[in-house]
Amino acid sequence: MAVAFDEMNIPGGDLRPAYQELARWLKETPPEALEYRRQEAELLFRRIGITFAVYGDSESTERLIPFDVIPRIMSGKEWTLLEKGLKQRVRALNMFLRDIYHGRDILRAEIVPDDLIFQNPVFRPEMNGQQVPHDVYVHIAGIDIIRVDAEDFIVLEDNARTPSGVSYMLENREIMMRLFPDLFARHRVAPVERYPDELLSALRSVAPNSASGEPTVALLTPGVYNSAYYEHSFLADKLGIELVEGRDLIVKNNEVFMRTTEGVKRVDVIYRRVDDDFLDPLTFRPDSALGVPGLMSAYAAGNITLANAVGTGIADDKAIYSYMPEIVKFYLGEEPILKNVQTWRCREPKDLAYVLDHLGDLVVKEVHGSGGYGMLIGPAATKATIEAFREKLKREPEGFIAQPTLALSTCPTCTASGLAPRHVDLRPFVLTGSKSTTIVPGGLTRVALKEGSLVVNSSQGGGTKDTWILDE
Amino acid sequence: MLSRTAENLYWLARYVERAEYLARTIDATLRVTALPAAYIGKTNEWDSALLTAGVAESFYQTHEEANEHNVVDYLSFSADNPSSIRNCIEAARLNSRSVRTALTSEMWDTINSAWIELQAVWSKGTSTREDLAKFLRFVQETSLRFDGSAYRTMLRNDAYWFSRLGLHLERADNTARILDVKYHVLLPEEEHVGGPLDFYQWSSILRSVSALTAYHWVYRETLKPWLVADLLILNGTLPRSLASCYDNLVRNLDQIGVAYGRQGPAQRHARGIRNRLEHSNMNDIFQHGVHEFIQEFIADNSRLGEIITKQYLI
Numbered sequence: 001m002a003v004a005f006d007e008m009n010i011p012g013g014d015l016r017p018a019y020q021e022l023a024r025w026l027k028e029t030p031p032e033a034l035e036y037r038r039q040e041a042e043l044l045f046r047r048i049g050i051t052f053a054v055y056g057d058s059e060s061t062e063r064l065i066p067f068d069v070i071p072r073i074m075s076g077k078e079w080t081l082l083e084k085g086l087k088q089r090v091r092a093l094n095m096f097l098r099d100i101y102h103g104r105d106i107l108r109a110e111i112v113p114d115d116l117i118f119q120n121p122v123f124r125p126e127m128n129g130q131q132v133p134h135d136v137y138v139h140i141a142g143i144d145i146i147r148v149d150a151e152d153f154i155v156l157e158d159n160a161r162t163p164s165g166v167s168y169m170l171e172n173r174e175i176m177m178r179l180f181p182d183l184f185a186r187h188r189v190a191p192v193e194r195y196p197d198e199l200l201s202a203l204r205s206v207a208p209n210s211a212s213g214e215p216t217v218a219l220l221t222p223g224v225y226n227s228a229y230y231e232h233s234f235l236a237d238k239l240g241i242e243l244v245e246g247r248d249l250i251v252k253n254n255e256v257f258m259r260t261t262e263g264v265k266r267v268d269v270i271y272r273r274v275d276d277d278f279l280d281p282l283t284f285r286p287d288s289a290l291g292v293p294g295l296m297s298a299y300a301a302g303n304i305t306l307a308n309a310v311g312t313g314i315a316d317d318k319a320i321y322s323y324m325p326e327i328v329k330f331y332l333g334e335e336p337i338l339k340n341v342q343t344w345r346c347r348e349p350k351d352l353a354y355v356l357d358h359l360g361d362l363v364v365k366e367v368h369g370s371g372g373y374g375m376l377i378g379p380a381a382t383k384a385t386i387e388a389f390r391e392k393l394k395r396e397p398e399g400f401i402a403q404p405t406l407a408l409s410t411c412p413t414c415t416a417s418g419l420a421p422r423h424v425d426l427r428p429f430v431l432t433g434s435k436s437t438t439i440v441p442g443g444l445t446r447v448a449l450k451e452g453s454l455v456v457n458s459s460q461g462g463g464t465k466d467t468w469i470l471d472e
Numbered sequence: 473m474l475s476r477t478a479e480n481l482y483w484l485a486r487y488v489e490r491a492e493y494l495a496r497t498i499d500a501t502l503r504v505t506a507l508p509a510a511y512i513g514k515t516n517e518w519d520s521a522l523l524t525a526g527v528a529e530s531f532y533q534t535h536e537e538a539n540e541h542n543v544v545d546y547l548s549f550s551a552d553n554p555s556s557i558r559n560c561i562e563a564a565r566l567n568s569r570s571v572r573t574a575l576t577s578e579m580w581d582t583i584n585s586a587w588i589e590l591q592a593v594w595s596k597g598t599s600t601r602e603d604l605a606k607f608l609r610f611v612q613e614t615s616l617r618f619d620g621s622a623y624r625t626m627l628r629n630d631a632y633w634f635s636r637l638g639l640h641l642e643r644a645d646n647t648a649r650i651l652d653v654k655y656h657v658l659l660p661e662e663e664h665v666g667g668p669l670d671f672y673q674w675s676s677i678l679r680s681v682s683a684l685t686a687y688h689w690v691y692r693e694t695l696k697p698w699l700v701a702d703l704l705i706l707n708g709t710l711p712r713s714l715a716s717c718y719d720n721l722v723r724n725l726d727q728i729g730v731a732y733g734r735q736g737p738a739q740r741h742a743r744g745i746r747n748r749l750e751h752s753n754m755n756d757i758f759q760h761g762v763h764e765f766i767q768e769f770i771a772d773n774s775r776l777g778e779i780i781t782k783q784y785l786i
Contacts, residue, residue: 233572
């Protein structure tokens with residue numbers, strides 16, 4: 001495995017320019033003061049109730065995501081490049097989705113194999129030929145980015161269904177500003193607080209034509225027991241829209257209404273944080289109690305916008321991921337600005353053979369998995385685990401992809417034994433409305449708190465940091 | 473606003489109010505039971521605490537007798553008692569979480585902090601009287617803070633009015649229940665009127681609705697059953713009196729009616745109850761029978777809850 005890129009220090013002893021002020025401040029600040037603020041931050045998180053639920057964990061159903069008080073800093077120049085690459089990628093994702101559910105040019109051009117689409121459980125035949133307002137499918141994208149050297153950002157994963165974490169981006173900043181006003185005064189950090197405004201105007205801009213006047217937007221949550229419930233209520237609050245559950249909505253004459261104290265009120269746009277499978281028991285899983293019966297017919301009738309659209313899972317599927325560079329080239333005629341991680345598709349015999357020979361060096365992921373579940377991290381796995389995975393792979397090769405273990409970059413992080421480098425990734429949030437694509441400068445930095453660990457998922461004990469983009 | 477949001481706000485306020493009332497009931501009962509036997513009489517005060525909390529029946533399904541230890545535990549911490557203080561705070565927190573968008577951050581902070589403290593400090597109940605006193609103060613302060621935060625930070629819109637409806641409906645029910653359980657000591661025909669027994673009973677009634685000082689300010693008299701009943705039922709200046717609760721219920725329902733441009737059965741029913749209170753005097757009530765009067769009131773009050781639910785919350 002390559003040596004991890006250190007975001008703060010240049011090998012040989014110099015500091016990267018973006019970190020100079022932070023380094024000076026760290027030198028002036030006694031470790032006790034840092035520890036004191038860390039505790040204060042934790043208390044704030046707990047009191048505000050910024051928690052997430054862990055499924056199957058009976059001990060405590062609500063947990064805090066550990067927060068690291070040392071910010072991750074990027075220069076404005078680095079960000080500008082990243083931003084360009086993200087917009088390019090999300091534009092291509094949207095065009096790909098439109099194509100897959102309509103003309104299918106990319107399949108005819110034989111760039112993506114047919115069976116990857118049609119035999120994929122996240123492909124939604126219900127969306128074939130369905131017009132979605134303004135052809136926007138992925139209104140909110142969370143693109144997971146890692147950094148491996150001074151020049152390159154690499155996309156690890158495209159989250160195009162219901163990406164979460166943006167509340168942490170916003171709350172982390174609030175808490176940092178409360179705890180470290182001095183540190184902010186010494187930097188020019190680009191603000192992120194306009195995210196809710198941008199989100200609301202993006203959502204309004206994609207309202208169906210049948211919406212009358214000012215469109216009504218609501219956020220659909222599975223409810224208080226969902227792991228991201230805090231985020232749902234946070235966003236609804238910041239956007240000033242109703243936080244609805246399936247039982248608050250009814251469909252009449254192919255229009256969607258919410259039950260209010262003044263009778264029913266029409267809803268035009270639903271920012272839904274409920275998965276496709278649970279949206280409408282009449283179309284998808286009949287046992288879903290979270291959904292709204294008839295929602296899909298209202299959708300088909302063009303009376304409601306769902307953000308993100310139904311069926312976007314096909315674009316962030318790990319099997320499709322490996323084709324993203326070709327997808328960008330096909331639709332935009334441009335070279336992709338952001339690279340992909342080298343990926344072996346186990347469905348292809350040549351790749352499978354390679355993967356089986358190198359299991360000990362690779363990360364093997366389930367094509368449809370998420371959140372760090374069901375994966376093999378070769379270098380960290382025991383022989384027995386590797387052998388068990390080998391059997392799984394042989395049995396169902398099309399269910400897996402493999403990637404080299406990447407040296408995610410590191411950032412200084414508070415640990416029990418003082419500041420130490422820990423691996424990080426970054427999830428910026430890309431918003432697409434009818435007219436434009438926007439990204440607030442920053443995103444959610446996730447950090448693997450265990451020494452040497454590359455797993456940053458909150459469900460697996462990862463933490464978060466505030467992400468600073470310096471305005472230069 | 474969403475019907476479900478209104479419903480949650482309404483119940484949230486009820487739970488918080490109920491928790492405080494239970495804390496007051498325990499507090500008042502402890503005071504009476506600490507008196508020498510001659511002052512207490514033959515009644516079991518812990519029984520009457522269960523009755524005023526409305527949980528006597530469920531308590532006796534699992535307990536043989538009512539004493540300080542098991543009643544305090546049942547009213548405060550028991551998981552089996554759906555309206556124990558702990559369950560009220562937990563339900564309030566769950567409701568708050570599902571309507572966070574309708575709460576101000578101060579209100580949320582109050583409930584969430586209380587819930588955290590409940591788990592961190594009170595998860596094992598209390599072992600000493602000092603501990604119990606601390607716990608009861610914690611509950612009362614939580615309720616005061618919650619109420620105060622709502623009063624000081626909420627927009628005066630339907631979210632506020634629905635939460636006030638829950639509060640006043642619950643409060644009216646609590647005051648009425650105390651009166652109902654204690655009505656026998658309020659009957660002027662009873663013997664030993666004015667004796668020490670009655671004095672402490674009355675003062676405990678007043679204490680459980682935090683109106684002991686108020687009594688003296690209003691009447692400038694020694695405790696008299698007639699006046700105690702007058703204060704709790706008809707005196708509009710006492711925030712926990714039935715009259716005062718109904719002034720508020722009528723006002724809040726009118727505000728909702730005006731905002732929505734429509735009135736309904738809830739407004740009419742509430743106004744009917746208030747008018748009856750306005751046109752009553754203690755003489756008539758005693759003639760008619762305190763118990764009967766209160767029983768009717770409790771039924772009318774809970775009927776209002778049903779009507780509000782039907783009209784707005786489902």
